[in-house]
Amino acid sequence: SQTIHQWPATLVQPVGSPLSLECTVEGTSNPNLYWYRQAAGRGLQLLFYSVGIGQISSEVPQNLSASRPQDRQFILSSKKLLLSDSGFYLCAWTGGSGANVLTFGAGSRLTVL
Amino acid sequence: AQSVAQPEDQVNVAEGNPLTVKCTYSVSGNPYLFWYVQYPNRGLQFLLKYITGDNLVKGSYGFEAEFNKSQTSFHLKKPSALVSDSALYFCAVRPYFSGGYNKLIFGAGTRLAVHP
Numbered sequence: 001s002q003t004i005h006q007w008p009a010t011l012v013q014p015v016g017s018p019l020s021l022e023c024t025v026e027g028t029s030n031p032n033l034y035w036y037r038q039a040a041g042r043g044l045q046l047l048f049y050s051v052g053i054g055q056i057s058s059e060v061p062q063n064l065s066a067s068r069p070q071d072r073q074f075i076l077s078s079k080k081l082l083l084s085d086s087g088f089y090l091c092a093w094t095g096g097s098g099a100n101v102l103t104f105g106a107g108s109r110l111t112v113l
Numbered sequence: 114a115q116s117v118a119q120p121e122d123q124v125n126v127a128e129g130n131p132l133t134v135k136c137t138y139s140v141s142g143n144p145y146l147f148w149y150v151q152y153p154n155r156g157l158q159f160l161l162k163y164i165t166g167d168n169l170v171k172g173s174y175g176f177e178a179e180f181n182k183s184q185t186s187f188h189l190k191k192p193s194a195l196v197s198d199s200a201l202y203f204c205a206v207r208p209y210f211s212g213g214y215n216k217l218i219f220g221a222g223t224r225l226a227v228h229p
Contacts, residue, residue, distance in 0.1 A: 032215060034215070042222050043203075043219050043220065043221040043222055044219040049215075059216075090156055092156075092157075094215045100164060100207070101147070101159050102147075102215055103159070104149075104156035104158070106155055106156045107155065109154070
């Protein structure tokens with residue numbers, strides 16, 4: 001069966017520090033991968049999606065970047081964090097027979113101080 | 114602009130009573146529609162979806178949703194609420210012309226509180 005892992009689960013970082021959140025998917029190949037941000041426990045905003053290794057599409061201009069160095073690995077990064085980067089970051093994947101359904105990871109809570 | 118509206122910030126229901134969480138959408142074409150549930154500090158879990166066919170869709174944990182094309186609505190329902198149903202519920206829409214990439218548009222979420 002397929003599983004999705006995100007880490008770290010929680011992170012407290014000072015303003016101006018770098019960021020790296022990692023997401024991996026097991027049990028499938030060539031998934032579509034997504035990064036969402038959820039602010040204040042409410043709606044989700046799509047940040048990036050990827051349909052293959054090295055292929056990244058950005059939905060909104062921001063202080064973040066994404067990379068997909070391997071088929072089942074998706075990384076969210078920043079060189080210098082801003083206060084406004086605080087939030088709950090969710091990785092998701094889709095593919096295979098359930099291609100219409102997004103499966104989410106458990107999330108990574110980032111607090112920038 | 115394409116959007117999803119969940120008009121209620123919070124819905125309060127007594128245990129054992131029926132519940133409805135409302136969702137309306139504004140997208141072009143025939144969309145795919147979804148409901149997800151989120152428990153505190155967790156990722157979203159898929160509940161049900163409408164792609165085509167019968168307007169009444171049954172999903173996990175006894176939930177169902179009714180697609181109404183004329184009213185562009187996709188309300189989530191359950192005949193008898195449980196305290197354990199208390200969570201944050203998201204309606205989402207995948208516009209028909211999204212290139213197949215599952216770029217979902219999410220509503221702001223509705224917090225469901227079921228009281229004993």
